[in-house]
Amino acid sequence: MNTQTRQKIYLSPPEVSESDIAAVTAAMKSGWVAPVGPAIRSFEEAFEGYMGGGHAVALSSGTAALHLSLQLSGVGPGDEVFCSTLTFAASANAIIYCGARPVFIDSDEKSWNMDPNVLADALQKRAREGRLPAAVELVHAYGQSADIDPILELCHKYGIPLIEDAAEAIGATYKGKAAGGFGNFGTFSFNGNKLITTSGGGMLWTEHKDDAERARYLATQARLPDRGHLHEETGYNYRLSNLLAALGESQLSRLQERIEMRHEVFKAYVDGLADIPGVSFMPEVEYGQSTRWLSCLLIDETQSAVTRNQLIDRLQENNIESRPIWRPLHKQPVFDGSEFYGSGVSERLAGHGISLPSGGEIIGDDQSYIIASICNAFGL
Template sequence: MKKEKIWLSPPHMGGNELKYIQNAFDTNWISQYGANIDEFENSLETYLGNNSYVTALSSGTAAIHLALRLLNVEEGDFVICQSFTFVATANPILYLKAIPVFVDSESQTWNMCPDALEEAIKYCIQQGKKPKAIITVSLYGMPFKVDEILRISKEYEIPIVEDSAEALGSKYKGQPCGTFGDISVISFNGNKIITTGGGGILISRNASVKSRALFLATQAKDKEEFYSHSEIGYNYRIDNIAAGIGRGQLETLEEKITQRRKNHDFYQGMVKNSDHIELFSAPNSDFFSNYWLNTIVLKNNYSKEKLRSKFSQNNIETRYLWKPMHLQPLYKGYLFFGNNLCGTLFEAGLCLPSGTNLTDESRARISEVLENEIH
């Protein structure tokens, strides 16, 4: 008999989601307005602190697109983007017909390399166009090198779009991810640490930017009694039912962070003496990762396909690391700065099951596979 599937990062309900959904039905707010949206945003603003203004949207991708609009990115502008990420980080650059400039990772956090970033900026300036924005990512929940990247951002006066899609609950020097960028983004897609089914938030630093984001996210309707539109807008607002799911999920966020980090401890114990497997971990105490996904790199010519096949045979889902943007067919020919560390990581790495509902039985099955492969 085939064993039950162990998924990589499945949704995990907290208990009160149905209460808030029922409230939406009871009050007949089945739309992009309602108390769930307001309360979800307010709770996230309280959680994030640091003068955060939250606009809840239909996806993290929508939030990145709006962030670039808010920074006045236009056709032909350079936008610097971390290459080692999911395609949703980069695609909004093309939505606006801007030009992505991809930057490699550094080895400690797998995020944007400060040296390669500065090289990219200098190149763009030499071409007569200073980049309009820098999109940096906290990959798999690991904070980027905040101090170094912010220093470069301020020196060259280029705003940061902080893609913390995977990093809700992560912190750098005690400050939450999602509060470092001029505009920041978090995702609530189905596989994230908490979910609204689909959804995301845009985090701005003042109320006027939030007001502008909300205007653009609701079709950019002018202040008239009739429907008047002077500029292009989008149907990007979250709905009241999805926000209700988010309210229930948010109540158990700290428990979910604790469980993800316990998963990391489990994997660390499994592979600490391995000759073939290295677990991606925070470089020092400044970096607090939610370990949304636990990831490994295979060493000494050990085949990731071999390990992935072993897990698959046991009905355990694993996944390749993100294929870097500069290696994607869609982005072939765009500029890339760095030594292709992210390409090397892609070739050698895997994501392991990391859900907050991972059971002792599931861990035992994972252990059985790893124990046969770690030496």
């Protein structure tokens, strides 16, 4: 295979259409190029429609949405928050922003998300000790919903707010309802590598209008309606710009199309790599639909002569981007000393898992090249 002239194939690059460009151009021509403007509320309303109701607040990032959700849940200095461990560092960073401490909960094998049984044991133990967490932050990883019902039931039982980090899971469903729409708050990311993008950006969702208004207030530097600049508490510069909101609404209109393309990519990997011993894929749970944001596979090194890292190196040599599954946060140096509940499922997944290029633009020749590169690495 000639790798010298082939352009690099990225993991999940942004997909921008002519209609996206037209939407941003129209916003620019409207004169609303400042951080305020009608496209922001229009995007929020479109997102509320996608969620089936509630109240949406467009923000500068998914991390900003998490930070505000934690604050609005009453999390503060000295508190602890239970958090999924198999996720990106931003999930726990937002807890640190509040002066709180993350406590990490292991994954289950069937969804790769927070294990409800581990959470139940941890909460029972903490209740006996009189030190329940201030919140539970549930991450829906790799475009797949966690098993929400038992987790929600536990949060109700112990009177703990649930925050859903759906940064990777816009479009995923749980029993027919959008992931991110079950807890006290749902948070979403529109980073450049997500299914829909606003370059950088995010959304906070809640059923409660008062919480949404409070989030907008805090996200706009906590500025009070006054003739001068009046502030009675600390706020943040967290609002999404009008131009990026126009892009977001345009992208949201094609969400289902993009999910279908990701499923097509995933199916091609499953079919094309079916004969490789020791290779399996992230399962899809029976209670919901995954978006297959990233196509993830596991390598059983007892059945394979190729390790996960060797495959990543070989793909890199062929100008193909891939990366390991998230390093569990309880194994990250920055969170060293944080408490962890579980049996190491997340560590096993991280040690053998790899994410492959998954954007819809690879369908066809590029994906055939990726599959051939993987087969070649395994000697097939």
